[in-house]
Every structure is written in C-alpha cells, then in structure tokens.
Amino acid sequence: MIGTTTRRLIGAASLALMGTAGAALAYPDGPVTYIIPFNAGGESDVTARYQQARFRELTGHDMIVQYLPGAGGAQAWAGLNGISGDGQTIMGTNLPHIVLQPMLQDPGYTTEDITNVYMFHFTPDALMVANDSPFQTVQDVIDAANAMPGGVTAGGSATNSANHIANQVFMNETGVETTYIPYTGTGATETALVGGEVDMLWGYTTVAVRQGDATRVLAVATEERHPLFPDSPTFRELGIEMVGGAYRGIGVPQSTPEEVRTQLSDIIGQINQDPSFREQMENDGYALIDVPYAEMDAFMAERIEAYTAIAQQLQQ
Amino acid sequence: MANAATILFEALSPMNLLLALLGVLGGTVIGALPGLSATMAIAVLVPFTFVMDPASGLIMLGAIYTGAIYGGAFAAILVNTPGTPSAIATTFDGYPMARRGDGDLAVTLATIASVFGGLLGAILLITLAPRLATLALAFQSTEYFWLAILGLTLIATLSQGNLVKGLMGGMFGLFLSMIGVAVIGGDMRFTGGMPSMLGGIDIIAALIGLYCIPVLIGMVATPDQHLDPGEARGFRLFEAIGISVRNWFNLIRSSLIGTLVGILPGAGGSIASLIAYSEARRASKNTANFGKGEPGGLLATESANNATVGGGFIPTLVLGIPGTPPDAVIMGALMVQGIRVGPSLFQSGDGTVYVFMTGLVIATLLMLPVGLIIGRYAFRFITNVPKAMLVPLIAFMTVIGSFAIHANPHDVLVMVVLGLVGWAAGLAGFGASPIVLGLVLGQIAEQGFMRAWMIGGARGDFMGQLLLNRPISWAIVALIVLTMMLPLLRGRTARRLVAQDLARDRVAATTRVDRAGLAGSVVFLGLAVVMLMQARGLSPMAAAFPYAIGGTLAGLSVLQILRSLRGQGGINAEGAGADGTVRGLVLAATMLGWALVFPHLGLFVTSLAACIILMLTGQFGRLTARRLAVYLACLLAMVVGFYLTLDRVLNVPLPQALLF
Numbered sequence: 013m014i015g016t017t018t019r020r021l022i023g024a025a026s027l028a029l030m031g032t033a034g035a036a037l038a039y040p041d042g043p044v045t046y047i048i049p050f051n052a053g054g055e056s057d058v059t060a061r062y063q064q065a066r067f068r069e070l071t072g073h074d075m076i077v078q079y080l081p082g083a084g085g086a087q088a089w090a091g092l093n094g095i096s097g098d099g100q101t102i103m104g105t106n107l108p109h110i111v112l113q114p115m116l117q118d119p120g121y122t123t124e125d126i127t128n129v130y131m132f133h134f135t136p137d138a139l140m141v142a143n144d145s146p147f148q149t150v151q152d153v154i155d156a157a158n159a160m161p162g163g164v165t166a167g168g169s170a171t172n173s174a175n176h177i178a179n180q181v182f183m184n185e186t187g188v189e190t191t192y193i194p195y196t197g198t199g200a201t202e203t204a205l206v207g208g209e210v211d212m213l214w215g216y217t218t219v220a221v222r223q224g225d226a227t228r229v230l231a232v233a234t235e236e237r238h239p240l241f242p243d244s245p246t247f248r249e250l251g252i253e254m255v256g257g258a259y260r261g262i263g264v265p266q267s268t269p270e271e272v273r274t275q276l277s278d279i280i281g282q283i284n285q286d287p288s289f290r291e292q293m294e295n296d297g298y299a300l301i302d303v304p305y306a307e308m309d310a311f312m313a314e315r316i317e318a319y320t321a322i323a324q325q326l327q328q
Numbered sequence: 329m330a331n332a333a334t335i336l337f338e339a340l341s342p343m344n345l346l347l348a349l350l351g352v353l354g355g356t357v358i359g360a361l362p363g364l365s366a367t368m369a370i371a372v373l374v375p376f377t378f379v380m381d382p383a384s385g386l387i388m389l390g391a392i393y394t395g396a397i398y399g400g401a402f403a404a405i406l407v408n409t410p411g412t413p414s415a416i417a418t419t420f421d422g423y424p425m426a427r428r429g430d431g432d433l434a435v436t437l438a439t440i441a442s443v444f445g446g447l448l449g450a451i452l453l454i455t456l457a458p459r460l461a462t463l464a465l466a467f468q469s470t471e472y473f474w475l476a477i478l479g480l481t482l483i484a485t486l487s488q489g490n491l492v493k494g495l496m497g498g499m500f501g502l503f504l505s506m507i508g509v510a511v512i513g514g515d516m517r518f519t520g521g522m523p524s525m526l527g528g529i530d531i532i533a534a535l536i537g538l539y540c541i542p543v544l545i546g547m548v549a550t551p552d553q554h555l556d557p558g559e560a561r562g563f564r565l566f567e568a569i570g571i572s573v574r575n576w577f578n579l580i581r582s583s584l585i586g587t588l589v590g591i592l593p594g595a596g597g598s599i600a601s602l603i604a605y606s607e608a609r610r611a612s613k614n615t616a617n618f619g620k621g622e623p624g625g626l627l628a629t630e631s632a633n634n635a636t637v638g639g640g641f642i643p644t645l646v647l648g649i650p651g652t653p654p655d656a657v658i659m660g661a662l663m664v665q666g667i668r669v670g671p672s673l674f675q676s677g678d679g680t681v682y683v684f685m686t687g688l689v690i691a692t693l694l695m696l697p698v699g700l701i702i703g704r705y706a707f708r709f710i711t712n713v714p715k716a717m718l719v720p721l722i723a724f725m726t727v728i729g730s731f732a733i734h735a736n737p738h739d740v741l742v743m744v745v746l747g748l749v750g751w752a753a754g755l756a757g758f759g760a761s762p763i764v765l766g767l768v769l770g771q772i773a774e775q776g777f778m779r780a781w782m783i784g785g786a787r788g789d790f791m792g793q794l795l796l797n798r799p800i801s802w803a804i805v806a807l808i809v810l811t812m813m814l815p816l817l818r819g820r821t822a823r824r825l826v827a828q829d830l831a832r833d834r835v836a837a838t839t840r841v842d843r844a845g846l847a848g849s850v851v852f853l854g855l856a857v858v859m860l861m862q863a864r865g866l867s868p869m870a871a872a873f874p875y876a877i878g879g880t881l882a883g884l885s886v887l888q889i890l891r892s893l894r895g896q897g898g899i900n901a902e903g904a905g906a907d908g909t910v911r912g913l914v915l916a917a918t919m920l921g922w923a924l925v926f927p928h929l930g931l932f933v934t935s936l937a938a939c940i941i942l943m944l945t946g947q948f949g950r951l952t953a954r955r956l957a958v959y960l961a962c963l964l965a966m967v968v969g970f971y972l973t974l975d976r977v978l979n980v981p982l983p984q985a986l987l988f
Contacts (some may be wrong), residue, residue: 047981052371053656061664064375078979079371082734083509083527090523094984117509117516120523165786171514191786193779194512196771199593199649199656206647207465209783222648224670296663326514 039099039275043074046262047103049088051081054198055135055218055298056104056260062292063132066283083119084170085109089263090120092127097267099276107131107259108174111319116172116327123316129273130280131261131303131311133293135216137178137233137254138244142206143226150230150250153212157188166190167201167210174258175201175214177322178233182214184325185252216257217241217297233257234299259315261303277305335679338383339686347388348691352698355395360403360411360706362536363729364978366396366654372978374661382665383680387687389661393654394446394637394691397597398699401438401630406431406555406710407722409540413531414597414633416764417605417625419539420486424621426555431711435703436568437623438630439696441579444572445631446692448583449590449638453645454685460591460639461646467592469783470794473776474804475595476769479602481811483762485609486619490757492888493845496852497758499881501766503859504529504746505774506874512778513870518862524738533730533739534746534767538760540726541747541919547719548911551948554718555711565700571623578608578624579631586632590639593651597633598768604632606811638688645669645681716959719915719946720939721966727922727935728970735981737927744923748916756848774873782869846892853885914945930987932971939963 044067050056060077067075080088085106095101110126113119141147147156157164168175171194179192193210195201198219205213206226213219213227217238220229229244233254237246247254262280264273281304283289293300303311338344358369369392377385400415405422418438425434452460467475480498487494507518508528519525547554572579582604589600608628609618618625640651648670650656662669673681710718730743750760777794784793795801859878863871918941926934943959944951951959974980982988 045981051653051656052367052374053650053653053658053660058660058663061375061378061660065378076979077375078735078981080735080981082736083523086523086526087734087736096984116514117526118521118523119526163786163788165783170511191782193782194514195779196511196594196775202647202649203464203593203643204468207468209468209779222668222670224648226647226670 039272040071040073040279041098042100043076044071044099045076045078045101047078047080047088047101049080049082049085049104049106052079055216055258056106058296059133059260059293059298060104062289063280063283066286066289067279070279070282084113086113086119086121089113089126092121092263093125093266095265097265097269097272099264099268099272101265102129102276103263105261105263107134107261107315108177108319111316112172112177112323115320115323123312125266126263127266127268127273128261128263128308128312129305130277131259131301131308132280132284133298133300134257134259135218135297136238136257136299137174138215138217138220138241139178139182139230140205140213140215140220140223140227141211141230142208143228145211145228147212147230148228150245150247150252153230154186154188156211157186157190161189162191164188164190164212165193165210166212166214167193167195167204168214169198169201170194170196172323172326176326177319178214178254178257180322180325181254182252184322185247185254217299219297221295221297238297238299239294240297256318257299259301273305335682335686338679339387339683339690344384344387344683344687345690347384348391348687349694349698351388351391352395352691352694353702355392355397356399356402356695356698356702358392359396359399360702361725361729362403362409362411362540363532363725363732365412365532365733366393367657368732368978369396370654370657370661374657374664377661378664382662382667383683383687385661385665386658386680386684387691389658390637390641390684390688391691391694393658394634394688395695395698396654397633397637398439398442398446398630398695400633401442402435402703402706405434405438405626406706407540408543409726410535412597413535413768414601414636415629416535416598416761416768417601417629418633420605420619420629420761421622421625424619425623425626426707428621429555430621431555431707432704433564433568433623434626435707436564436700437571437626439699439703440568440572441582441627441630442634442699443692443696444579445583445586445633445635446637446695447689448580448631449587449635450685450689450692451638452587453638453641453688454682457642457646460587461642463588463591464593464643464647464649464651466800467594468798469776469779470798471776471800471804472592472594472772473780473794474801474808475589475592475599475603476773476776478606478804478808478811479599479769480765480773481808482602482606483765484812485606486761486765487759492884492891493756493758493848494762496849496881496884496888497753497760497762498766499877499884500753500758500852500855501763501768502770502773502873502877503855503881504534504763504767505770506877510866510870511771511775512782513867515866515870517866517870517874518859524736527734529742529746529767530730530733530739531768532733533743535764536726536730537743537745537747538750538764540722541744541916542751542754542760544719544723544726544919545751545912545915547715547722548915548945549909551715553711554715572627575624575627578611578628581611582608582628582632583635586635587639589632590636590651591642593643593649594772596640596652597636599772600636600639601629601633602765604628610811634692641685641688645673714946716943716947716951717962720942720963723915723919723922723942724935724939724966724970727919727926727938728974731931732974732978732980737923737983740923740926744919747919751916753848756844757842758848778869778872781872841895842892846889849885849888849892852881853889856882856885911945915942918942918945926985927983928985930985931974931982932967933987935971936964936967939967 048056064075114122204210231247358364400412403409403411404415404418408423410416422434483494483498585604586600589595640655643649643651644655730739780794784790856878863874922938
C-alpha cells in the first residue's frame with residue numbers, strides 16, 4: 013500500500029546522501045520502470061521487450077515495462093518531468109513525434125523538455141506496393157504521378173507523422189505530386205495496401221518483413237541496402253536524398269543527475285552491442301543506431317532542423 | 329503438418345488445461361470490472377509467457393481474452409455498465425431482465441450464448457481461416473463508413489418513444505467522438521485549448537460514466553434493493569437451455585455476424601454485438617420486447633461478441649494484421665518468441681498455431697462451468713450486499729476502471745462529468761445509448777467517409793469509390809434501408825405505433841410543456857452553434873463532419889424546442905432517469921471531488937475518504953456502531969485490495985501525489 017512513492021522517496025534520500033558523500037552512484041539501484049508511451053504490441057513495446065532480458069543480464073536488476081498510451085505519446089511525455097529523476101523510471105521517446113507534436117500544436121510539453129539519453133534504433137522508411145501492383149520501380153511511380161498529378165494515392169499512419177513526412181520529402185526530392193491518405197495505426201495501412209485501397213504505402217522495413225510476399229519494397233531510406241531486402245535499392249542509389257524513418261530512444265526526467273544519464277546511456281549502448289540482440293532486431297527489420305548521451309545534442313539539433321523545414325510544408 | 333492426434337494431445341496436457349482454466353477465470357473477473365480490459369491483462373502477463381512453452385503461453389493469453397469478453401456481460405447485466413465495449417448492447421436487455429428478478433437467468437443465458445459464439449468463431453478459425461481472411465482485405469474505408477451508419481440506425485430502434493431526442497443524443501455522441509486531434513487533417517478540434525483533451529474522449533471512460541453514474545444516483549435515491557433477488561432457483565440452466573434452443577437460428581446468425589465482423593480489423597466486438605442485436609430484433613417475432621428484457625437480444629449480443637475472438641485471430645494469424653487490440657498484444661508476444669505470423673505461418677507446418685487454436689476451443693468450453701459458478705456468485709453478491717457497501721464498491725470500480733485505461737486522472741474526470749451530463753440528459757428524456765452509439769461509431773464513420781472522399785478525389789470518381797463500384801457496400805446499404813423501412817413493412821405495427829404516438833402526444837399536450845426537454849434542446853442548440861463557429865477555423869478535411877453534425881444537431885434542436893413547447897416531450901424507454909435527491913447530489917459532488925483531488929492527494933487516501941462518504945450516502949436507516957465498524961473494515965480491505973492490484977499486479981503508474 014505504501015507503494016512506489018515511498019520507495020522512490022527512500023531512493024531519492026539515499027541518492028542525496030551518496031551525492032554529498034561524493035561517492036560513485038550505483039546505478040541502477042533496484043528495478044527500473046520503463047514507460048512506453050504507446051499501447052502494448054507495437055514496435056516500441058516489442059523492442060523494449062528485447063531490451064528487457066538483456067538489461068537484467070547486464071545489471072542484475074529487473075526492467076518493468078509499463079504502458080502510458082494517449083494522444084500519440086504526448087500524454088506520457090507531458091508528464092515526464094514530473095517523475096522523480098533518480099534514473100529508476102525511464103521513458104521511451106520517439107522521433108519525429110517529440111519534435112513535430114510541440115511544433116504543430118500544444119501537447120503540454122516542448123521538445124527541449126525531453127532529456128534523451130540514447131537513440132538505439134530506427135525503423136527505416138520504405139516505399140511499398142502490393143505484389144500485384146503495376147509499379148515495379150520507383151521510376152514507375154514517378155512516371156505515373158507525372159502523368160496524373162495527385163492521382164497516385166499513398167497511404168500512411170496519421171497526419172503530420174513520420175509517414176506523412178516521408179511522403180512530403182519524396183515529393184520535394186522528385187518533384188511529383190501524390191495524394192497522402194492518413195490511417196489510424198500501421199495495421200490499417202497494411203489492409204489498405206494489400207486490399208488495394210491505396211496505390212502505395214509509406215511504411216517501414218518492419219512492416220515489409222511482416223507482410224512478406226504480399227508486398228514488394230520499391231526502395232528503403234537507409235544509407236546502405238537493408239540486409240533483409242538485398243534486392244530493394246536505397247533511395248540514395250536512385251538519386252533521391254532520403255535517409256531516415258521513425259527513431260526510438262530512451263529519455264529521463266530533467267532532474268536526473270548527469271552521472272546517472274551517462275550510466276544509463278552506457279547500459280543501453282552495451283545492449284545494442286549484444287550480438288543476439290542485434291540479430292533479433294535486424295531479423296524484424298529494425299536498423300540499429302548508436303547515439304549515446306554525449307552525442308545527443310548534435311543529433312537532435314540536426315533532426316529538428318530537418319523536421320522544421322518539412323513541417324512548414326505540411327502545414328500549407 | 330503435425331497430425332491431429334498429436335495436436336489434440338498437446339493441447340490437452342494437464343499444464344495447458346490448468347493454464348486455460350486460470351486464464352478463463354482471470355479473464356472473466358477482469359472483464360467484469362469496467363475499465364480493466366483484456367488488453368491490459370494480456371500485456372501484464374506477456375513477460376511470463378516468455379519462459380513458457382510458446383503453445384502454453386498462447387493458450388493462456390487466448391483464454392484470458394475470451395474470458396474477458398465474456399466477463400463484460402456480468403457488469404452489463406447486473407449494474408447496467410458494460411464491462412467491455414463489446415457488452416454495450418448486452419445492457420439493453422440484460423439489465424431490464426435483472427431488474428425484474430431474472431438476473432440469474434440472464435447470466436446463464438449469457439454464458440450459453442458466449443460459449444456457443446466462442447465455439448463457432450474458433451471452429452471457423454480452425455477450418456476456414458485462410459479463406460475468410462480475404463474478407464479483411466475486401467472491407468475498405470467505404471465499407472467501414474456504411475457499417476458505422478448501419479450501427480447508427482440502431483438509434484432509431486432504441487428511441488421509439490421520441491425519435492428526435494434519440495437522434496439529438498446520437499449527434500451529441502458524434503460530437504464527442506470528434507474531440508481531439510483529427511486523424512485526417514491533423515487539426516485540433518473542440519479541445520477548449522486544453523492539452524489533456526488532445527487524445528479525445530476515451531470510449532471506455534465515457535461508457536463507464538454514461539451508464540454507471542446514473543445507476544449510482546438511482547441507487548441512493550430510494551432505500552429499495554438494487555436488484556430484485558427473486559427466489560433462489562439454482563442456475564435455471566434447463567430454462568436457459570430451452571430458451572437457447574428456441575433461439576437456435578438467432579444464435580447461429582449472431583455468431584456468424586460476430587465472426588465476420590471480428591475479421592474486420594477496424595470494427596471489433598462492440599460493432600459486432602450491435603449489428604447482431606439489430607438483426608435479431610428485426611427477425612424476431614417479439615420485436616416490441618427488445619430493450620425491455622428480451623432473452624433473444626441478450627443471446628444475440630453475447631454470442632456475437634465472443635465469436636469475434638475467433639474471428640479476430642483470423643487476420644492476425646493469416647495476414648499479420650491484428651483484428652483487435654488484444655490481438656495486437658498477442659501478436660507482439662508471438663514476435664518476441666520468434667513466431668512470425670502472416671502468410672507463412674500456415675504453410676510452415678508448425679503445429680504451434682493449431683495447438684493454440686485447439687486451446688482456444690478448450691478455453692471456450694471451460695467458460696461454461698466457470699461462468700455459471702462465477703455468475704451465480706456475482707448475482708447473489710450484487711443482490712445481497714447492502715447498499716451502503718454496494719454504492720462505494722461500484723463507485724470505486726468506476727474510478728479505478730477509468731483511471732487504469734491510460735493511468736491518467738484526466739479520464740476519471742471525463743468519466744464523472746460525462747456521467748453527470750448523461751444523468752441530466754436522461755432527466756430530459758435523452759437516453760444514454762444513442763450518445764454511446766455516436767461516440768463509438770463516430771470515428772469509423774468520419775474517417776471512412778473522408779478517406780473515400782480523398783481517394784475518390786484523387787481518382788476522379790467519388791461516387792464510384794463511395795458506393796457505385798463497391799458491391800459489399802451495396803449489401804450494407806440494403807441492410808440499412810431494410811432496417812429503416814422495417815416499421816413500414818410491418819404496416820400493422822407501424823399504424824399501431826403511430827396511434828400510440830398520437831395518443832401520447834394528445835395526453836401530453838393537454839398536460840404541460842416538456843420543460844426539461846426544452847432546456848436540453850436549448851443547450852444542444854447552443855452546442856451546435858459553437859460547433860459550426862469553430863468548424864470555420866479548421867482545414868477543409870477536418871471541418872466537413874463538424875459542419876454536417878453541427879447543422880443536423882441545430883435543425884433537430886429547433887424541431888425539438890417546438891415539439892417541447894407543444895408538450896410533445898416523450899421519454900425514451902431507458903431515459904426515465906432518477907430524479908435528483910439530496911443524496912444524489914452528495915454522490916455527484918463526492919465523485920467530482922474524488923476525480924479532482926486524488927491526483928494531488930493520492931489515490932489511496934482520497935478513495936478511502938470518498939468511500940466512507942458514499943457508504944453513509946448509501947445507508948438508509950439507523951447505523952449501529954458494530955455495523956459501522958464492519959463496514960469500515962470492509963471498505964479498508966476493498967481499497968487496499970484494489971490499490972495493491974493496480975500498483976503491484978497490473979503495474980499501472982500511479983500519480984505522484986502528496987500522500988499515497
């Protein structure tokens with residue numbers, strides 16, 4: 013009944029004591045609660061589950077996954093800094109969400125409110141068609157869109173989302189015009205594509221892995237070809253400057269001491285180096301990246317700049 | 329493929345049977361508590377399945393899922409609050425049955441129907457899954473739009489006393505569904521500038537509030553018992569079987585509807601049971617009894633919603649597209665275990681999936697004994713517990729339930745406020761069910777229509793996209809027309825109804841102006857004007873529905889204002905809400921205070937205080953010191969129990985408050 017509050021109070025008190033003593037902090041100090049700002053079953057959840065087992069192996073402490081879905085993640089992020097900053101509670105963070113949401117509306121937090129500690133993977137954007145589609149290459153799409161501006165429909169999840177951005181970047185880079193059709197969630201976009209409601213889909217490599225033979229990947233937004241799709245070119249190979257997707261990382265409350273941030277960053281980095289973890293992630297279509305806490309500011313600045321330009325176009 | 333005997337042997341291993349039994353038991357209890365959902369229970373248990381054999385883990389998750397969908401019926405029948413959205417339509421006939429003393433029969437009927445529907449769904453999953461999965465792909469945005477409209481036609485059915493008021497309630501529900509960030513257009517709509525409203529109104533929180541708060545206010549209004557206990561009659565199993573056998577065609581039709589709608593990833597159990605209910609009513613000889621405690625209506629909804637379990641697994645396993653939210657969690661669990669669902673699953677020859685499906689059948693069969701025993705206990709419990717305990721118990725469940733959905737105190741406030749709005753609307757003759765239908769179906773209707781509009785626009789053929797080129801839509805539109813025309817087709821009934829209406833109007837006209845209805849209509853007219861004004865600032869894609877709904881609501885409100893002035897009030901069958909009493913006001917104030925204070929003071933402390941106030945509110949007659957001590961001890965145990973369950977078992981993050 014005394015519950016987590018007391019536990020956290022004791023934790024905070026002992027932290028303060030140790031801090032004054034100047035001793036190195038033992039992190040983690042007990043089980044770590046990992047808040048996922050989305051429902052269970054999604055990509056944020058599955059990758060957290062993959063980390064869960066390794067976290068225990070590395071630190072000897074449990075990682076408890078909790079879900080706090082609402083308003084596309086905004087509800088959880090708006091409450092992030094209200095959590096005590098002892099590192100025992102951490103939260104999943106997603107790009108472009110934490111940049112776009114505060115830019116386009118007032119979700120109750122700003123991008124600067126979120127202290128990202130590590131970005132550990134991204135799901136690369138992928139342009140997909142159903143296997144019976146007449147489009148064999150990206151050039152086919154460009155030709156069709158040139159023949160009938162706005163006549164090619166491209167599905168994606170939600171408005172002002174990673175998929176929506178991908179469509180806008182594609183239009184900017186190729187000069188064609190497509191019609192973006194928003195859906196609620198990735199599952200709905202898959203039915204729309206395979207069922208033939210939209211001509212093509214802005215999805216991720218993870219979606220393409222799940223759909224297997226039912227879909228064909230025309231191009232992937234990675235720097236080098238994705239190992240699971242050796243026959244699908246990257247956009248770069250086609251002369252289209254598109255590298256990116258939806259990034260996932262881990263954030264902590266602003267009150268978290270620098271030392272704890274670095275220690276957490278190190279642990280997540282070690283999990284990312286685990287060969288079995290890498291294999292599991294890559295087999296599902298994820299692309300691992302390593303942006304530790306020390307490099308976070310530069311990474312975020314670069315992302316914010318990229319998204320700002322596109323967001324202005326989406327607003328028009 | 330592994331042979332059938334091996335699969336059966338594996339599925340029937342003692343370990344798997346035990347897990348299925350535990351799953352059904354746990355699922356039923358969680359489903360019966362509004363707000364605690366199958367999705368939540370499954371998500372909590374997923375990590376445990378990682379250390380199990382994949383088939384065993386899956387069997388347990390499937391059992392929880394089917395148990396939870398079934399458990400939703402208990403709260404619907406006994407407290408008039410759907411434990412899950414799938415049980416919305418179960419309240420229509422289940423609660424009236426319980427009110428007249430047939431609660432035990434209703435629970436037994438729900439059990440039989442759930443087992444029947446669950447079995448049919450599971451059998452279709454085992455035998456025809458790959459073929460039926462194509463249906464998930466044939467249903468596109470357009471079909472979802474028409475399906476939502478078909479669901480909305482139920483409003484006409486539910487508000488026979490006064491169609492205009494029913495339609496106004498439906499429009500209000502559609503308005504509620506539009507609050508938040510528009511999926512199409514991306515605009516913020518009707519949030520009043522509050523970030524907490526960006527996520528919109530949560531359907532489950534709204535359900536709990538709209539159905540449960542009026543029941544609570546009604547409970548404290550009179551010292552009478554909440555439900556007529558009836559005489560002790562055992563399970564009434566043979567009586568229930570007799571009714572079920574007479575309704576055999578209804579059961580088969582409803583289970584098929586449930587399975588087919590379950591296959592559609594955008595629909596789900598709530599729509600399946602609403603459509604099954606509507607169809608059962610249309611086909612029944614006792615049409616007039618529906619909504620007044622007709623067993624056929626109960627059988628239809630409960631068989632349909634459990635059939636969606638098997639149906640929902642069809643696209644999940646065959647296409648890799650989750651049919652329902654619990655399916656999504658189970659799919660995530662499968663992926664972590666290295667089982668990839670989708671087209672290759674059935675071709676790979678891996679027996680796991682067949683063991684799982686057999687396990688689902690076994691779990692469904694286990695629902696019969698488990699359900700009958702729990703049902704009997706729950707019914708006796710609800711009828712025998714004194715009101716002074718029942719009121720705080722149900723009130724605490726509404727708070728915990730609406731909080732647990734997103735671990736967000738905001739949802740609790742939404743639940744209470746909507747509950748009070750629903751209660752006031754009930755006084756003015758606007759029933760809760762049309763509002764709920766509008767809220768549940770609004771997003772499906774809006775997004776379906778707007779996508780058809782955008783895609784049709786891109787292809788230069790809007791009408792073709794919306795209806796002309798789409799044979800499945802023709803069929804749904806035909807059903808809509810049939811439902812709407814039903815009273816005309818049955819000429820005699822129609823004439824009788826018209827005569828009744830006229831007679832009622834004449835009686836009403838000689839009495840007095842429908843003041844409550846007039847006030848309500850003026851409020852709705854104001855809301856419609858606000859809607860239309862705010863729609864002007866939205867992007868065209870996000871503004872279309874607000875314009876349409878606002879315009880319709882304005883027109884209906886003006887019409888009802890005129891009718892109310894002429895004394896044509898009309899009270900919906902279910903709209904006869906309890907009048908406000910001092911106790912009712914205390915209850916309302918306590919709930920509101922509870923929702924506002926607990927995020928700051930702490931859930932445990934606030935809940936204990938609120939429960940004590942509600943106990944006194946629910947106590948009629950003298951309270952002896954000994955009895956008071958027993959009550960207080962029970963309340964303490966209850967609050968501690970729920971608090972620990974939430975904090976320790978379900979891992980729901982509690983607000984960081986002053987106390988705990």
